[in-house]
Amino acid sequence: MDLFQWLLALHVTGAFLLMGGGVIAAILNLAALARERPSEIVLLFGLIRVAVASILVGSLLALVFGLWLVHEAGYGYGDGWVVAALVLFVLGNAMGGAGGRRDERTAAYARELAASGDAPSAELRAHVHDPISLALSYGSGLILIVILALMTWKPGA
Amino acid sequence: MLALIRPDSWNLPLFLHIFGAITVFGATATLAIAGFAARRTEEHQQLLARTIARTWVLGVLPAWLLMRIAAEWIAGKEFPDGVETPGWVGVGYIVSEGSGALLLVAGILVWFSVRRGRVMLAVPILATICVLGYAVAWFAMSGKP
Numbered sequence: 350m351d352l353f354q355w356l357l358a359l360h361v362t363g364a365f366l367l368m369g370g371g372v373i374a375a376i377l378n379l380a381a382l383a384r385e386r387p388s389e390i391v392l393l394f395g396l397i398r399v400a401v402a403s404i405l406v407g408s409l410l411a412l413v414f415g416l417w418l419v420h421e422a423g424y425g426y427g428d429g430w431v432v433a434a435l436v437l438f439v440l441g442n443a444m445g446g447a448g449g450r451r452d453e454r455t456a457a458y459a460r461e462l463a464a465s466g467d468a469p470s471a472e473l474r475a476h477v478h479d480p481i482s483l484a485l486s487y488g489s490g491l492i493l494i495v496i497l498a499l500m501t502w503k504p505g506a
Numbered sequence: 507m508l509a510l511i512r513p514d515s516w517n518l519p520l521f522l523h524i525f526g527a528i529t530v531f532g533a534t535a536t537l538a539i540a541g542f543a544a545r546r547t548e549e550h551q552q553l554l555a556r557t558i559a560r561t562w563v564l565g566v567l568p569a570w571l572l573m574r575i576a577a578e579w580i581a582g583k584e585f586p587d588g589v590e591t592p593g594w595v596g597v598g599y600i601v602s603e604g605s606g607a608l609l610l611v612a613g614i615l616v617w618f619s620v621r622r623g624r625v626m627l628a629v630p631i632l633a634t635i636c637v638l639g640y641a642v643a644w645f646a647m648s649g650k651p
Contacts, residue, residue, distance in 0.1 A: 354651065355649065358644075360648075362644065362645065362648075365641075365644050367529040369532035370532070371532065372528065372531070372535075372536070373536045373539065375532075376532070376533065376557075376561050376565060377557075380553075384553070388550070389550060392543070392550050392554075395558075400580045408555070424641055428638050430609075494525070497524065497525060497528075497561040501517050501520055501524070502514075502521075
């Protein structure tokens with residue numbers, strides 16, 4: 350394999366870890382939306398940490414090797430699709446991070462409730478179904494799909 | 507350098523193939539994560555068994571089909587009849603068909619797990635084997651050694 354092939358393989362590995370982590374987080378989040386008991390929500394939100402690790406490693410690999418690939422393949426850093434992908438990447442990460450921090454607070458509250466009787470709570474349910482958290486998390490996922498489309502079609506290249 | 511000279515008509519099947527592959531990777535990894543988590547908790551066996559079952563039906567199965575159908579679509583464009591396929595395509599076929607068989611077995615075991623209210627250990631083990639296979643496939647299919 351030459352340098353271009355290695356860079357592409359490592360960039361794609363990052364993309365799989367990033368987006369695959371998003372899929373894992375979405376599945377576990379959807380499962381948590383259907384639960385009432387705090388201990389169940391603690392368990393499902395706790396498993397999302399594995400997805401977060403995958404997202405962090407994947408983001409780093411996709412960004413570093415993606416930028417290197419732009420140079421190696423002869424594209425320009427000012428090309429429209431490259432700029433759009435980078436802007437969306439930053440926006441998606443910011444949204445996902447903000448959604449994740451809100452979910453961390455929900456998980457902490459669920460742990461408190463689980464330790465004190467594990468009874469369902471309307472307030473916890475409201476936190477889990479918080480529309481801002483859901484919009485941030487699922488919005489970041491949609492942005493990743495748009496980035497994948499940009500990487501495939503490369504409009505203007 | 508294929509990406510630089512790829513015809514436009516290949517983009518949609520390629521996008522759907524990659525999207526399906528990423529989704530089946532994430533959904534299969536969820537089977538492994540939830541399945542191994544079930545080994546550490548007695549209290550939430552039923553919850554994790556049901557989560558795994560829903561993930562298999564609504565995530566793994568449709569995503570695997572999307573990945574596989576889109577793979578045939580783009581393979582038909584890239585390697586029409588009579589054109590010899592390179593080794594990295596063969597890796598893709600071996601992994602997709604092998605993982606399909608393993609996921610089918612896992613699906614049957616998931617059904618038993620839900621009925622028993624306890625996740626069978628073979629489910630996350632089979633899912634982990636599939637995830638490792640996917641990693642080999644995406645590396646081979648993107649690097650094209």
